Amino acid sequence: MHHEEFDPPEALRNTIKCFWYNRKDFGEQPSNFEVVPDSYAEIIFYFGGPCSMSSDREPLPSPFMMGLLHQPVVFYTQNHIEIIGIRCFPWTVLDLLGLPAGKDGVRIFEHPIAQLQPALNNWIQAGKIDEALARVKQFFLQAQSQVTMESMLFKAGAAMREANGTLPVSGVAEAAHATVRTLERKFKESSGHTVKDVSGLMRFEQVRNRLWHYPDSNLAGLAHELGYTDQSHLGREFKRYSGTTPAAFARKKKP
Incomplete structure (x- = not known):
């Protein structure tokens, strides 16, 4: 597998965490891979083999959106697959694309961004990854120039990121110079999720x-560092999102 991440242009750093490229050969037999939740929404373009959420279902369109997940999701594919991903902060991506908020984990949507697929496919097939990424960045720069983003959400998001999700909602509201009620309403309107969900x-x-x-x-020590009540609280939350305990996850990663 080959994986690379690329910083966004300065103008996009309040909305996009990074752009990324991934390439992997799965072989001729149907295979699957698991995606574990994180705190980002992602736009996924894929090329080559099929990509579906069940071994007997139609492939997903490209692009599709992965919103905030609350449990692991398994994707099915085979042969050679290449992916260009746009990892966005969840409180900005729907405003940026002009889409209504929702809590869909994996979301199929109609949007002008889908018109990039043919050109990106040509560049990917030619091995011109830099050109493909440059076109995607250009699209998002143009999209952002036409949208007035909510500065309150930028301030709230920056405070949450700096504290790694450990800041209480009242602290996030204070950093955003807003009341808790106003912040929660704006946050849910923009992302479909509460501040507590994302934290x-x-x-x-x-x-x-x-x-x-x-x-x-x-x-x-991790529980104390990241603001959990205790180790048991950390364990419950970890299992909620990953489907396994922290100890079992760590054992699996040791090799």
């Missing part, structure tokens, strides 16, 4: 990443 996923993502890279991490 919980941010904390889970921090634990997941730490255990991924350092499987021997002390769970009690």
Whole structure:
């Protein structure tokens, strides 16, 4: 497997975390891979083999959107697949694309961004990944120039990111210079989720990443660092999002 991540242009850094490219050969037999929840919404373009959510279902269109997940999702594919992903902050992506909020985990939508697929496919087939990514960045720069984004949400999101999801809702509202009620209403309008929903996923993502890279991490210490009540609280939240315990996840990553 080959995976690369690319920083967005300065003008997009309040809306997009990164652009990424992934390439993998699965072989001729049908295969599957699991996507674990994190705190981002992603636009997914894929090329090559099929990609579906069940071994006997029609392939998903390209692009599709992965909103915030609350449990792992399994995708089915085979042969060679290449992906261009746009990893967005969940409080900005729907406004940026002019889409209504929703809590769909995997979302199929109609949008002018789909018109990029043929050109991107040609560049991918020619091995011109940089050209494909440049075209995607250009699309989002143009989209953002035509949208007035909510500065309150930018401030709230920045505070949440800086605190890795450990800031209480009242603290997020204070950082955004808003009341809790106003912030919650704006946040749900823009993302379909509450501040608490997204903060919980941010904390889970921090634990997941730490255990991924350092499987021997002390769970009690992580719980304290990331604002969980105790290790048991961390364990419950981790299992809620991943379907497994932190210890089992760490054992799986050790090899």
